[in-house]
Amino acid sequence: MSQSRVWHPFTQHALEPAIPEIVRTEGAYLHRADGTRVLDAISSWWVVTHGHRHPRIVKAIETTAASLDQIIFAGFTHEPAERLAEALVNLAPPGLDWVFYSDSGSTSVEVALKMALGYFRNIGAPRSRIVVMEHGYHGDTIGTMSVGARGVFNAAYEPLLFEVDTIPFPAAGREQETLDRFEAVSRDQRAAALIVEPLVLGAGGMLMYPARVLAELKKIADASGTLLIADEVMTGWGRTGTLFACEQANISPDILCTSKGLTGGTIPLAATLATDAIFQAHYSTDRKRTFFHSSSYTANPIACAAALANVEIWNDEPVAERITALGALQAAGLRRFSDNPFFTDTRATGTIAALDLRAASPGYLAEIGPKLRAFFLDQGLLVRPLGNVLYLLPPYCITGDELDRLYDTIEEAGERFGSKP
Structure with a gap:
């Protein structure tokens, strides 16, 4: 291979050796150009669930690509998106009745944050604060960096980030401190939402906390009128032992973000699920109350078909x-x-x-x-x-x-x- 012009993510090229080329994937393995194979113990950044190139997902992509490619999703719809939205509503914790599509975990969280702020603005009780958990990670876009842990990863971009209220990570034996702090910051009625990674904080060091803490956080949020955003981008699709981690706390968040395993890790797609109350706050004859968010590839039909195949695998296997x-x-x-x-x-x-x-x-x-x-x-x-x-x-x-x-x-x-x- 000639000299690469690719700038790789989270890579200091001045220190890294030559980056190996992968020519094929199958099951739990990556096959290198030199003929050796690598056991993928991290699901290629936590996205691959059933294994690389699951034949049912590959077949769905091939079949759909023969008749559909990207369609503008403002003003049009298509069967894969409609069927997938119905399937996600049926699979998700009860009360999440609306599905907004995007194309990555970061964008699904950006959508969630905007939904939360838009909800309070549109009901005439604007709130501007987001509450976050210490050591959290929610993505690398501006909004998601703002609600994630601050440090070397985002120090250069600090002027772009907005202020948040932080509650401590519920370390073993110190769970009550987390709950007390959230109750204190939510008491002044300024908090629009608490965003958490349910049960496991991924990039923060695979930090784990019990489901009872998540359940108590939801109770406090409900009491103060604060929305709970569950970032299930990594924890969803079985990683924590249940389809969604929130199930273990027996809660339904107000907003749920999913990506990574949504298509079995085969092709990019994300979705943000919200309650009917949040949708209705944006439903109006007044165009100024429109939810102003999109991306060029919203609800890509081929990606939606891959996600539907993933749902069928969950149902049939x-x-x-x-x-x-x-x-x-x-x-x-x-x-x-x-x-x-x-x-x-x-x-x-x-x-x-x-x-x-x-x-x-x-x-x-x-x-x-x-x-x-x-x-x-x-x-x-x-x-x-x-x-x-x-x-x-x-x-x-x-x-x-x-x-x-x-x-x-x-x-x-x-x-x-x-x-x-």
Whole structure:
């Protein structure tokens, strides 16, 4: 391959080695141009659920592309979007009756934030504050950076970001502090919405908290008239053990964001689901109350068809059983680290497993992260640590033997790179 002109995401090109080319994907594997294959232990940034190139999703894309490509979605509609919206309303927590399409997790959250502010403006009780959870991540657009954790990732863009109110992460034993802080900031009736990643904070370090905390946050939000936005971009489609993480708290958010696994990870698509009350606040003969948001590729028919195929897989195949089995395998794999001096804070929620490597210099930008990533890739494994935080978030088709290989290599990484307490 000639010199690449591609600028890769989250990549410091001055420090990275040559970037390998992938020529084919299948199941749990990426096939490299040199003939070797790489076990995809992170579902290619958490998007691939059933496995790469699931034949039913591929077939749906091929069939739809033979008759439809992009159609302007302002003023027109099409069958894949209509059928998918009906399916999503039926699958989502009750009360989420309207579906607004976009094309990525970040845009689905931007849509949610605008819906929340528009709702209060249109009902004549404008609120301007967004409440966020410490260590949260919701995307890399301006609005989503504003509601995510501040740091090196967005320091250069600080002048563009809006102020938010932050509640602490509900760490074990300190959950009440989170609830008390949210109750305090919501009491003044300025908060339009609380946005959270339900049960698991992904990019913040795979931090996990119990469903009862999420349920209590919803109670406080309801009492103060604050909307709850559930960012299920990563946690949705089975990752936490249920179709949506909110199910485990037995709550229905006011707005739910979904992407990543929506199409099984095959093609980009996102959706923001909202209650009828939020839709009705924008429904008017006054055009100024229109929800002013779109993108050129809203409700792409081919992407919607892929998502419909994904829904059919959930309906027809034993996906829930696969998720339960994978969760049990992850829990078993983590048990071998209970007495390992190189690791701490082993944790799992559903199919997601994580543990922290004891390192002399922890943190996302520490040298340990790239060293670990290179070490795993040399072993034919795609593991992309968050600094010294190692996590496995594999597609549901991964086998027990493949997981054993991953955990064996994690043990080896601890011995090579870890520090004892």
